Amino acid sequence: MSRIRKQSEYEKTFAYRFFRWMGGEKDAFVGNMEMRPQKEYVEEEATIEERMRDRRQAMEEVYDSGHNRELRFFNWLYRCFSIIFCIAIVAMLVLTVSYLPSVGGEDKPTNNQVSETYITDGLKDTGAVNIVTGMILSYRAFDTFGETNVLFIATCCVMIMLMVDEDKIRENKDSNDRMFEPKNDVILQVVAKLLVPMVFLFGIYIILNGHLSPGGGFSGGAMIGAGMILYVAAFGFDRMEKFFNEKVYKCVKVTALICYGCIVTYYFLTGANGLACLIPLGVPGRILSGGITLPINIFVGSEVACTMYAFYALFRRGGL
């Protein structure tokens, strides 16, 4: 609709056609282009027989494959050359590999000041005994922030595609293939009762001890997520919802991400070297040390645990 021109005049302009095309009212190809659904290719039996006969005739009468020595020689030569060709390619690749610089050599391009600085100054700058965790959570905290965001966005996408309404979950509770699923298995429940607390404890230990020993937020969070999945498989969603439902999930996830972002931003704004940072580095080796490493480990761990459990729950029943 145009407010300045008349309708009949407006219909001739480019803008009218363009906005019609934008709105999807008119497809430019309809009427101008031949459009016909493709037929499925079906071969008749007569054609197959003819093809087979032609092939046999060609092999027997034209090439005389039973008595043709040249053809046999050619086939033999073909096989030989294919083997030689393969061996040559393999040899070339292996030779190239042998010219690569050896692993761990001193004069390598990867052996530069960056890794040296991480190793020598890591403990002093980050306060974490475990240099790897100290490195990825303070020097490279923004990288890890990106990874945590990837987890968040991945669960959001899965939720957009698989989330079902609350009513439908209740409706489908006992329908179709859920019926065959073993429910309330006594053996599984006894074993889960034994194992789930231990799995949770070990995961929490790995997260809290991440700056002192191997481990950290990602591995510990994965462990806690696996423990929650085991609990759901043994006791069902009704008992899980008493302590972990959608509300808790949203709170934990968003809080972890926001706190992580705030801490990292503050740390980098104040100099990133513990210069005027409010969070003390502490004595290396103690449980309350490592500056920002410990809180960030906790946030990453809760994020990863929520992601693992959310994937399982969404794929199993379309809701948390």
Added chain:
Amino acid sequence: MGIIEWVRFVLVCAFLLFGMSIFFLEIFGVYRFKYVLNRMQIAATGDTLGIGLCLVGLMIANGWNATTAKLALVVIFLWCASPVSSHMIARLQMSTDKRILDHCRIVILRKNKKNAGKGGRGHGDI
């Protein structure tokens, strides 16, 4: 090497070789057996007996220290987890396979509701 060292070495070798042969049997059986429950059984055998023997061999080789205790914990954890997962597979197979009686005989231990007579099909209440 004293005689105790030799005995220990032979014990470690025996445990490890026996465990590895059971792993070999497991892989062979998983690809060879046709029916689900047979495959489940041989896989569970490898996951419990094979891993148990290998880890016991490693524990003997390691001597008395903290690593041995950790290995023992790993054995306990695996022996808890692996048989239960095979049990769940067997139970699911029983509740979904309609022609299970062609393959095996079902012994009813405890009668439950109506389904028990049909071999616990349907909800799998056996």
